[in-house]
Amino acid sequence: MKRKSIITLAMAAILALSSISLTGCGNGGGSKADATKTHLSVLNYDGGIGSEWLKRVAERFEAKYADVSFEEGKKGVVIDITNNKNDGSEGVTNTSFAVWFSESNAYNDLIASGQVVEITDIVTESLSDASNGAETGTIEDKLSEAHKEAMTAIDGKYYCLPHYEVYTGLVYDVDLFDEYGYYFSETGNFTNVAEEKTVGPDGVRGTKDDGLPSSYEELYTLMDQMVADGVTPFTWVGQHENYANDLFAGLQAAYAGKDELLLNVTFDSSASNTQATIVEFEGNKAVEKKVDINSQNGYLMSQQAAKYYAYELFEKIMSSDSYHTKLDKSTSHLDTQEKFILSSLKAGESPIAMMIEGSYWYNEATEALKRSVNTYKEQAEGRRFGWMPLPVQYSGSVTEGNGRKNTVLETLNSFAFINARYKDDEAICKLAKLFLQFCYTDESLVDFSITTGLPKGVNYTIPEDKLAEIDNYFQRDLLETKMNSDVVYPYSAHPIFINDQGNFMFQQGSEFWAATIDGEKFANYFAANKVGITAKEYFVNAAIDKKTWEEKYGEFLK
Amino acid sequence: MKPNKKRKKMGRGKTIFYWSILAFPLLQFIIFYVGVNLNSFALAFQKFDYSGNGYTFVGFENLFQNFLDVFKEFQEAKYLQTAVWNSVLVFILGLVIGLSLGLLFSYYIYKKCALSKFYKTILFLPYIISSITLVIIYKYFVEQAVPEVVLKLFNIEMDGLLSNQNTEFGAILFFTIWTGFGVQTLIYSSSMSGISNEIVEAAKMDGITPLKEFLFIDIPIIAPTISVFVVSSVATLFVNQMNLFNFYGAEAPYGIYTIGYYIYRGVSAAGTTLSDYPYYAAFGLVMTMITIPITLIVRKVMNKLDPNEG
Numbered sequence: 001m002k003r004k005s006i007i008t009l010a011m012a013a014i015l016a017l018s019s020i021s022l023t024g025c026g027n028g029g030g031s032k033a034d035a036t037k038t039h040l041s042v043l044n045y046d047g048g049i050g051s052e053w054l055k056r057v058a059e060r061f062e063a064k065y066a067d068v069s070f071e072e073g074k075k076g077v078v079i080d081i082t083n084n085k086n087d088g089s090e091g092v093t094n095t096s097f098a099v100w101f102s103e104s105n106a107y108n109d110l111i112a113s114g115q116v117v118e119i120t121d122i123v124t125e126s127l128s129d130a131s132n133g134a135e136t137g138t139i140e141d142k143l144s145e146a147h148k149e150a151m152t153a154i155d156g157k158y159y160c161l162p163h164y165e166v167y168t169g170l171v172y173d174v175d176l177f178d179e180y181g182y183y184f185s186e187t188g189n190f191t192n193v194a195e196e197k198t199v200g201p202d203g204v205r206g207t208k209d210d211g212l213p214s215s216y217e218e219l220y221t222l223m224d225q226m227v228a229d230g231v232t233p234f235t236w237v238g239q240h241e242n243y244a245n246d247l248f249a250g251l252q253a254a255y256a257g258k259d260e261l262l263l264n265v266t267f268d269s270s271a272s273n274t275q276a277t278i279v280e281f282e283g284n285k286a287v288e289k290k291v292d293i294n295s296q297n298g299y300l301m302s303q304q305a306a307k308y309y310a311y312e313l314f315e316k317i318m319s320s321d322s323y324h325t326k327l328d329k330s331t332s333h334l335d336t337q338e339k340f341i342l343s344s345l346k347a348g349e350s351p352i353a354m355m356i357e358g359s360y361w362y363n364e365a366t367e368a369l370k371r372s373v374n375t376y377k378e379q380a381e382g383r384r385f386g387w388m389p390l391p392v393q394y395s396g397s398v399t400e401g402n403g404r405k406n407t408v409l410e411t412l413n414s415f416a417f418i419n420a421r422y423k424d425d426e427a428i429c430k431l432a433k434l435f436l437q438f439c440y441t442d443e444s445l446v447d448f449s450i451t452t453g454l455p456k457g458v459n460y461t462i463p464e465d466k467l468a469e470i471d472n473y474f475q476r477d478l479l480e481t482k483m484n485s486d487v488v489y490p491y492s493a494h495p496i497f498i499n500d501q502g503n504f505m506f507q508q509g510s511e512f513w514a515a516t517i518d519g520e521k522f523a524n525y526f527a528a529n530k531v532g533i534t535a536k537e538y539f540v541n542a543a544i545d546k547k548t549w550e551e552k553y554g555e556f557l558k
Numbered sequence: 559m560k561p562n563k564k565r566k567k568m569g570r571g572k573t574i575f576y577w578s579i580l581a582f583p584l585l586q587f588i589i590f591y592v593g594v595n596l597n598s599f600a601l602a603f604q605k606f607d608y609s610g611n612g613y614t615f616v617g618f619e620n621l622f623q624n625f626l627d628v629f630k631e632f633q634e635a636k637y638l639q640t641a642v643w644n645s646v647l648v649f650i651l652g653l654v655i656g657l658s659l660g661l662l663f664s665y666y667i668y669k670k671c672a673l674s675k676f677y678k679t680i681l682f683l684p685y686i687i688s689s690i691t692l693v694i695i696y697k698y699f700v701e702q703a704v705p706e707v708v709l710k711l712f713n714i715e716m717d718g719l720l721s722n723q724n725t726e727f728g729a730i731l732f733f734t735i736w737t738g739f740g741v742q743t744l745i746y747s748s749s750m751s752g753i754s755n756e757i758v759e760a761a762k763m764d765g766i767t768p769l770k771e772f773l774f775i776d777i778p779i780i781a782p783t784i785s786v787f788v789v790s791s792v793a794t795l796f797v798n799q800m801n802l803f804n805f806y807g808a809e810a811p812y813g814i815y816t817i818g819y820y821i822y823r824g825v826s827a828a829g830t831t832l833s834d835y836p837y838y839a840a841f842g843l844v845m846t847m848i849t850i851p852i853t854l855i856v857r858k859v860m861n862k863l864d865p866n867e868g
Contacts, residue, residue: 089826106832109831112612112832327721328720328721330694330720331701501831502831510828510829518636519637520812
């Protein structure tokens with residue numbers, strides 16, 4: 001009995017101690033308990049970017065404010081980092097994180113429900129102090145026009161800042177393209193000689209996209225050539241059907257271009273003097289038509305030509321097993337990435353040329369890349385993967401001076417903001433604002449990109465020498481893509497968008513890609529294609545009609 | 559001290575003890591059940607105003623707008639009608655297969671037949687292993703192992719059971735019944751273990767067969783347990799999401815939706831905004847209005863069937 005009591009007491013003590021020690025644990029963060037300093041709790045959504053970038057910026061911030069007091073009796077700052085995949089949808093103010101770097105954020109919800117602190121002051125004031133005099137501009141100067149308008153749409157004030165940006169589309173194996181010479185020549189054949197290559201989608205000779213397919217017609221030809229060579233053109237994740245949307249979004253952006261793509265959320269041709277190209281059918285023939293878009297006929301954007309051609313390409317991909325790898329629902333994104341990496345290394349495997357993915361994939365594939373080097377040694381070292389520019393016209397080939405700047409689409413809705421729980425806590429609020437501002441100095445932005453290989457959703461330039469610090473081709477290529485492309489931020493100040501953002505998001509699982517055919521609903525064209533629905537049928541049935549538009553958004557059309 | 563005063567003091571002590579034990583769960587119930595449900599009820603008559611007013615009353619002229627939206631969606635979206643059918647199917651098959659097999663296995667375990675402890679462990683495994691892990695293992699099994707085995711044995715190439723739309727729903731239904739089966743078995747077998755030995759011994763002396771013992775002694779005695787299980791299953795008819803979120807996240811094909819998944823996905827998927835919640839609150843209320851009378855009828859029927867009642 002006595003022995004039993006002792007054991008019970010010992011177990012209780014262990015449990016009590018462990019609960020205390022567990023409470024003290026951060027989640028992958030470097031919580032450094034120091035009562036002499038002011039602590040700032042920061043949440044980091046560490047999906048594809050890790051936390052190294054935040055540790056680095058935190059260290060610089062702590063050093064800068066080491067001798068500054070934010071609270072009575074305390075000197076200096078400690079940034080407590082917690083890595084947590086929280087998008088704030090279950091409430092920001094019911095957490096203790098003061099500063100958030102997150103993703104998949106419905107920012108209008110956060111603002112309208114009072115979850116976040118107003119930060120107009122730090123967005124519009126000079127970054128001189130934050131950058132130790134290196135900059136005189138403001139964060140606002142670094143924001144795109146779309147961001148400025150959309151972020152202040154509710155009451156004219158800033159509450160959120162764009163965090164990282166992610167594009168969706170195609171990753172291609174540059175080494176494989178070089179080896180097989182998958183570049184179009186001016187004569188219509190394939191070549192690997194730089195001087196013979198076509199000008200590519202941008203229409204400028206001597207740029208990275210030279211020889212790459214500039215039209216859907218060329219892309220189809222390339223796919224057939226690959227199959228003839230025993231190369232598998234495409235792979236993507238079998239487990240998540242919505243990954244197919246990554247390709248649709250990328251293709252739609254490239255074909256439509258920045259101003260036309262934005263009409264999907266702004267419903268206003270007059271602002272950018274841009275018409276939308278929509279598709280109508282004459283029998284089976286798709287006929288393009290130019291229309292001015294406004295609030296009243298915004299539903300026509302559901303018939304955008306760029307969307308149809310994306311579905312048509314996918315229909316072609318799905319028409320033969322030789323165009324894509326086998327897709328099963330147990331294959332995760334990590335499996336797919338590894339398969340893509342290893343396909344051109346493994347003897348007897350059909351090499352895979354392109355992978356439908358998000359631009360963050362390289363960070364997720366770190367372990368797979370290491371494993372490939374461990375197994376295949378120098379053969380797997382220094383592999384070159386690139387972010388593929390996509391077609392800008394339907395047929396023929398872009399000629400010199402007649403192309404369009406590459407267009408990429410941000411799809412992850414990633415934002416940074418301050419928890420409104422601290423709005424009345426002067427010390428923490430001030431510190432949080434200073435830290436957030438510090439994260440948007442050029443030095444911090446460049447450091448973020450060098451560390452993560454991903455761009456931030458604001459305008460800044462990464463110097464050549466800094467870019468050279470990145471030890472892999474893909475991330476350098478991606479950051480160059482950011483600097484040399486039109487980036488579309490699909491946000492808007494239009495009341496329809498504000499009140500129904502979920503229906504106009506290009507994100508993987510969004511309703512934007514859904515269609516109902518004979519009462520059956522499909523999340524995207526991939527799901528519909530599996531039951532034999534053609535691209536045309538899907539596209540036509542995804543159309544929104546005037547009546548539905550007016551019923552749904554009538555109150556915003558006045 | 560007078561005995562009356564002493565009794566009073568003891569009574570007060572008991573009351574304090576009683577309330578101190580009850581206070582926390584009661585508070586929890588009030589906040590997380592009553593509060594949440596009241597909020598949900600109110601939400602069904604509200605809309606979200608992005609100009610800074612948050613959730614506001616829809617107004618008397620639009621009082622049932624969210625409900626009308628629900629009925630309209632039901633009318634137009636075939637997949638919602640399918641979802642109702644899927645929910646009912648999961649319930650019926652879960653009940654029929656789960657209940658009958660559950661009772662048989664429970665009896666086997668209760669009678670301590672050969673390998674009963676082993677079966678008990680196997681049946682409980684799905685509850686020890688995380689459901690996500692179990693789903694991943696099952697996915698690999700039906701997507702890779704099954705086609706491989708069929709190819710080896712019959713030289714027939716086939717898609718994985720989840721990749722093939724004709725077998726997808728069945729494969730998940732099987733998983734749901736299989737993983738839900740163990741808990742029933744354990745509940746029934748522990749309920750059976752409470753059956754008095756004297757009754758069983760007396761019946762044996764009268765020459766009862768094992769089948770008759772099962773049908774006429776064990777089942778009637780554990781009838782209240784069965785009744786609770788059946789009634790609570792009916793009550794959660796439109797809550798069961800058939801593990802779809804574990805299998806697909808927010809991306810399950812519309813054709814295999816259950817109502818439980820539709821609601822859960824609706825409020826948690828990327829793209830859901832605050833303006834969507836009133837619709838789902840109204841949807842939940844409509845489902846509750848359908849479920850309540852069914853649950854009450856089933857409870858009445860079960861009470862009538864229960865030999866221990868009246």
